[in-house]
Amino acid sequence: MIELRNVSKEYGIKKALKDVCLRIHPGEIFGLIGHNGAGKSTAIKSLVSVIEPTEGEIWIDGENLVENRLAIKKKIGYVPDSPDMFLRLTAFEYWNFISVAYEIPEDEKRTRLRELTDLFDMTEHQSEVIDSFSHGMRQKTFIIGALLPNPEIWILDEPMTGLDPQASFDLKELMKKHAEAGNIVLFSTHVLEVAQQLCDHIAILKKGELLYDGTIEELLLENKNESLEETYLKLAGRNRSKQQEGTAFDTPLEERGV
Template identity: 60%
Template sequence: MIRFDHVSKLYGEFEALSDLNLTINNGEIFGLIGHNGAGKTTTISLLTSIIQATYGEIYVDDLLLTQHRDAIKKRIAYVPDSPDIFLHLTAREYWQFLASIYGVSKDMAEQRISDLCALFDMTDKQDNLIDSFSHGMRQKAIIIGALIPNPDIWILDEPLTGLDPQASFDLKHLMKEHAQAGHTVLFSTHVLSVAEQLCDRIGILKKGQLIFVGTLDDLRQTYPDKDLETIYLELAGRQQESAGS
């Protein structure tokens, strides 16, 4: 279980995340939904220890993140919001590097790499430089790297961006399987249809504030006369300008 307890992140006077209180349960896919700049990546960056909170605490299974960073980081598979990293390594070098960091045995790493490459149609690309890949192929390379150690917590920041339909389908299937095994998947998106397909619960962020937590059915019941897109835009989007203004 992941718990954010009154977490805020400030950059000077700008509050990128404001007093976040949120619990993400084991065995669920939890979606962070919001426009660009809403606070999704900030929330994920705090949990993955890329940045540190200005106020508040984060717990993973009652372990305080600030006191157990290394142990918690080894329990997390992380896909960042951009795949443009480690461009001067080959895909295989990148995957082997991650396997060594997580302490995955050589035999297990090779098996995981083989299985994931077959799934994502990357078998013949293993020895190519990541810099030579298209955006979608870079995304697949980063996803494969994250999933090689198969830790219990998957944190995926806009993971479907740039993927072809088959790779997108396969990743969504893996996410569902991971949650069904009792593990945790936290991912961000601004695509409502993806959230509807995958999420057990969602959290909607707007300008650094969490404005809704619950299931999509909860959201529909709160606004029974409106479709999902309209509800979301009224909550998270710009306020509609009055006619003639």
């Protein structure tokens, strides 16, 4: 289980996360939902030890992250929000680097690589430099790297960005199977259709604050006669006063001097 206990993160006077509390259970696909800048990536980077929270604690499987960082890292496969890293390495060199870091036995590495590169159509590109790849191919490279050790916890930051429809479908199927096996899949997205399709549990963030923590079904039940889009935008969208509801484009052309 993953627990965020009153986690906050400050950058100067800006609070990227504000006293966030979450529990993510084994067997769940958990979605972090929110606009750009909502705090999704900050929460994820705190979980994978890229950044340190200003306040609060993170516990994973009953262990404090600060006190057990290395052991916990080996339980996690992480896809960052940008695949523009390790650009001078070939795809295979990057995957080999991951296998050494996670101490994957050679036979297991070969088997897992063959399965994953075949699935994501990357077998013929292993010897190519990551810098030469399109955004989608870079994304697939880092997804393969994250899944290669077959870790218990997958933490994926906007993982579908740039993927072609087949790769996106294949990744979603892998996410479902991983959760069904009793593992945790945590991913961020701002695409509501993807969240509705995949998630057992969601959290909605806005400007670092946790606005909702529960299932999509519970959220829609609380907001009868509204679509998921309407409900989400009511929570996380722009606040509009009655004066703001009429825009310049609601005004007749002749009154605008057109």
